[in-house]
Amino acid sequence: MDTEKKLQHLQERLTYIKDIFANKQEEGVRLLESRLNETKERYNGLSPEQKKESLDTLEEFFVFMERKFETELTPMDKVRIVRHPQRITLRDILENVYDNYTEIGSLEDHSIDPAVLIARAYVTRKQGKKTINQAVMVIGHEKGHGEEFRNGGSAKPWGNAKALQYMKVAETENIPIHTYVFTPGAFPIEDTPGAAQQIARNLYEMSNLKTPVIAVFSEGGSGGAEAIALSDRRLMFSHGYYSVISPEGGAAIEGRLKAGERASSELIEKCAMNLNITANDNLRLGYIDSILEEPDLGARTYHYEFFRSLRREVLRATDEVYLSNRGLGLFRGMILRRRRKHIREAEDLDVCLVRWNLSTAAKERLVMKRHRKFLKMSRNATIDSRPVDRKLKSFFHELSWDIGSMFKYDIMRKQQKRISYALEEIEAEARVITEKVSSPWRKLLQSVNLKNTKQKEDEARMLTELSDWTMEEQQRGGQWSYVSxxxxxxxxxxxxxxxxxxxxxxxxxxxxxxxxxxxxxxxxxxPMEYQWYMNNVFDAGSIFEFNSELEAGNPLKFPGLDEKLAEAKKRTGLKSSCITFEARINDIKLVVALFVGTFRGGSVGAAEGEKFIRAAERARKKRMPFLAYVHGTAGIRIQEGVNGVIQMPRCTMAVRRYIDAGGLYLVVYDTHSYAGPVASFLGCSPYQFGIRSANIGFAGHGVITETTGLQIPPHYHNVFKAMDRGHIQGIWDRREARFNLQQALLTMGGKNLYYR
Known part of the structure; x- marks a missing residue:
């Protein structure tokens, strides 16, 4: 680097430091600025050798001060680092980490969504004397270096749809996927297919992708991050953050700010600290697998050694996933573990220890391990007040359901189906012969009209009706079991x-x-109370609640949350915003997870997610239909941080397991249903319905206006708009909810068959 470029480079580093620390570290920043100005003033009078020596000395001083600043970084400082235009981008990673690549469907701002970048890349490695080109699909958010058209890395619904499309392509081609999360959050618009609905689709499909997925976090903001982050290995830059909400958004909620008001910098700093958003926080909580150490004050485009380190860690993580699922690989696994402890030479890093392909059996193991990994997360963030004997009793109950279901459905039912299929084939053949032989006699009988007319009518009715209930009986004629x-x-x-x-x-x-x-x-x-639905939709006396002891807590010790939860518990008589129970509708048994809008806005945290997962598991084991009845949900409980946002992939996986096992999953929305739950485990249902009072979407009016500057119409989220964009499949009158729900169960599940 010549001296003029070096001087310019140091000026850019100073600007970067000023931006990161804002009004903090004033003394150190002034010292750097004065030393740089002194060098500039006497620069032209120096010989070439003196210029080089002076700039080398100044650069050493910059390195010293940056190292000092590094030790004093706060969580909010790291947020400013990942948002800075000098921060490395996905294109920088493609250029410096992969050996060759081709971008797909993108040419600057000429793209379906410039915030999402897709590339088919190759990594060149050695296997003995052979050169191996290992293919990989790279998918991530592209913020650019100050390129406004990229929307700051906030993906729109069609950008996430594009990402999902090429994930499925990678699955078909049997190549791994590397995702890079550089987003403050998804763009909160509900144009078809809608932000929430598309994120839900991504999570649902990613949960069962039969190819390894490695995710790398730089900036992970809420549901926008989850859309591409459900993975087998999760790595995180040491200066990155992963959070349920931005610190500014958290401060706006905690400070109860009105439209147009701004949170103070002190409140924002405090929220960034309390939300536990840093890489070390997420590693401690178990939501990432390892940290990628960055240079002081964050990785920038000239930190080539960091790109080399990133390549090493991403390839190692990919190799580990393949080896752990292929069965054989004891010694190669030992080498990988040794490499994790000891940094090797560059040529050693590119030795190919494992080919990137999986057998059919290995793919099934991969998906199973992915589910286990996520379903274990955040369990220790839930308060379970049951005594040990109750826990043991519950365990043995579930074990008995497992054994009974396996015997009845996996063993007996399979044999019954085979026998039934064979008998049906024989019967069909016999029927054809019988029809041929008896045809002349039937014509003769029809001519003398011997067949009873009433019998014909009864047969026709049996073929066209599901049951004999009437609309009037279902509506109860205004005589409700519960009155508000x-x-x-x-x-x-x-x-x-x-x-x-x-x-x-x-x-x-x-x-x-x-x-x-x-x-x-x-x-x-x-609006009506949740008790109205519990008492008027389901059969009287049929509700049996379970897992009521699971209690919403404060896993991050967020200031003030304990008092707010205590007040909600006292006022509602509930321990969390989710009630799980078994019930009946006209003697049709089903499992229900009901989200109560009056308990902290129906927000979902670790306890609610765990209750929902256990309800889905119960429905799967007992072979019952599963209903999510959303009295109201404001989204993920922000005070629980990633403990809350991780419920999006966890609960979606539970739903996927249930549906893949043959279950019938229905969702009914009422009042206000927004954000993370709608963008994951609720939005992934194939059968979603809304009561006429419902508003459904990814973000409320205030959030959309604040983050995008767009003024949206007043009825932007109502059920009719949700129906227009295909999010829900029907709109119900509250008085007909019981009737319509039974109709849905009968027509979508069959009178006695809820499992395929």
Whole structure:
């Protein structure tokens, strides 16, 4: 590097340091700036040798000060590091980590989504005297170095759809996938297919991808990160962050800020600390597998040694996944473990120890291990107050269901199906012969009309009807088992649509009693308590709650959360926002996970995720349909940090296991349903329905306006918009929820068959 370039380089480093520390480290920054200005002032009067010596001395001083600053970095400083335009990008990684690559579907801003970059890459390695080109699909967020058209790495729905498309291509081609997470979060728009719906699709498909996935985190913001981060190995840059929400977003919620207000820098710093977002925090909590050490103050484009280190760790992680699933590889595994402890020479790093391909059996092991890995996460973040004997009893109950289900369905039912299939084939052949022989006699009988007309009608009815229930019986004629306490108020209630439809005021006892909170003029649905659904949708006396002892806690010791949880528990009488129970609808048995909107907004944390997973497992083992009834959910509980956001892939995997086993999974939304749960384990259901009072989406109005600057229409998230974009498959009147739910169970599952 010539002296002029070196001087410019040092100036850029100073600018970078100023940006990272903002108004902090003022004394050190002033010292660096004064030394740089002194060098500039006398630069032109120096000989070439003196210029070089002066710049070398100055650079050594920069290195010394950067090392000092490194030891004093706060979590928020690291957030500013990963957001800085000088930060390495995915294109820098493609250029310096992989030996050859071709970008797919991208030419700067001419792309379906410039925030998502796909590349088919190769890694060249040696196997003895042979050269091996190992293919890999590279997928990640591209922020660029200040390129605004890339939207800061915030993927839109079609960008995540593109990522999923090429994940499936990699699975077909039997090559590994390397994903790089450089995003503050997904772009919160609901244009078809919708941000939440597409992230849910990505998670659902990634959970069972039959090819290794290695994820590398730099900036991992909430659901936007999860869309490409469900992987077999998770690595993280030492200056990166992985969080349920940005520190600024967390500060806005904690500070209860109104539209247009900004959180103070002190509150933002405090939230960044309390959310446990750094690489060391996530390694301690078990959400990443290893940390990639960066140079002081973060990796930039000129840190070539870091790219070499990144290549080594990513290839090692890929080799480990292949070896751990191929069966043989004891000695090669030992070598990989030794390499983790001892940095080798460059040529040693590129020795090919394992070919990147898997057999059919190895692919099944890969998926099984991926599920086990995620389902174990965050279990210790849940409070389980059951005594030891209750836990043992529960364990043996589940074991008995496993054994019984295996015997009944995996052994007996398979043989029954084979015998039944053979008998059906024989019967069909016999029927053809019988029909041929008896045809003349039937014609003769028909001509004299010997067949009973009523019998014909009964046969036709049996073929076209599922059962003999009636609409009137299901609606209960306004005689509800549970009536809202609001019906005791002696007052008139105005419908918000009165200015449009001319609705007259309703008397509260009628509105919240007989009318079930539905305006009799326009059909507007007023909010109702979750007890209304539990008592009026399911058969009286059929509800059996389980796992009620699992309790929402404060795993990160977030300030103030204990008091807020205690208040919610006292006010609602619940221990978490999720109630899991078995119930019946006209004697049809099912397992239900109900999310209660009045408990901390129905937010999901470690306890709620664990309860949902156990409910899905119970439904799978007992061969029952599984219903998620969303009275309301505001998203992931931010105060639990990654303990909350990890529930997105965990619960989605539980749903995938249940559906793959043959289960029928239904979701019904009411009131407000937003963010992480909708973008994962709720949104991945093939059968989703909304009560007319529901609003469904990825982010609320305020968040969308604040993050994008877009002004969205008032009914942007209502059920009719969700129906338009294909998120839900039907819209129900609250009074017909029981009737429609039974109809759905019968038509989508069959009267007695809920497992394929």
């Amino acid at each position: 306490p609001k019906s005791t108020e002696d007052k008139a209630v105005s419908c918000p649509n009165s200015h449009v439809y001319g609705c007259l005021d309703s008397w509260a006892p009628d509105l919240y009693g007989e009318f079930a909170g539905v305006c009799s003029y326009c059909g507007h649905h007023f």
